[in-house]
Amino acid sequence: MGEQIVCWHCGETLKDLILPMSRREACVHCGADQHVCKLCTEFDGRHCTEQRAEPPTDKEKANFCDYFKPRSNAYGGGYQDKSQAAKARLAALFGDEEPVPTEPGQQDKTLTPAELAEQKLRKLLGGD
Numbered sequence: 001m002g003e004q005i006v007c008w009h010c011g012e013t014l015k016d017l018i019l020p021m022s023r024r025e026a027c028v029h030c031g032a033d034q035h036v037c038k039l040c041t042e043f044d045g046r047h048c049t050e051q052r053a054e055p056p057t058d059k060e061k062a063n064f065c066d067y068f069k070p071r072s073n074a075y076g077g078g079y080q081d082k083s084q085a086a087k088a089r090l091a092a093l094f095g096d097e098e099p100v101p102t103e104p105g106q107q108d109k110t111l112t113p114a115e116l117a118e119q120k121l122r123k124l125l126g127g128d
Contacts, residue, residue, distance in 0.1 A: 003072035
């Protein structure tokens with residue numbers, strides 16, 4: 001396969017991947033199982049299109065499917081975007097300011113207003 005395979009859950013590139021993929025393969029970044037329906041070419045977003053495959057009950061957990069073939073475009077925006085949106089809705093509900101992401105690559109880790117103020121103070125005083 002010429003294309004890089006990425007984690008279906010967090011979007012990180014799965015490095016040093018040995019194909020065929022083991023049932024126990026997991027993402028080193030988020031820990032999500034990788035031998036799952038959501039990473040398979042036969043998965044259409046709701047169910048498996050392979051007629052002979054026995055459908056698992058949980059499409060995000062490792063399975064023993066013999067028809068599994070990983071696809072490179074399985075990541076669909078995942079948990080970080082949903083987490084950030086949920087935090088923004090919660091802040092709006094209580095009239096708080098929306099949390100500010102610390103770094104572009106870490107949308108799920110945000111600063112509270114107190115942490116943001118401390119960070120600005122440290123920068124002002126020449127600290128880290």
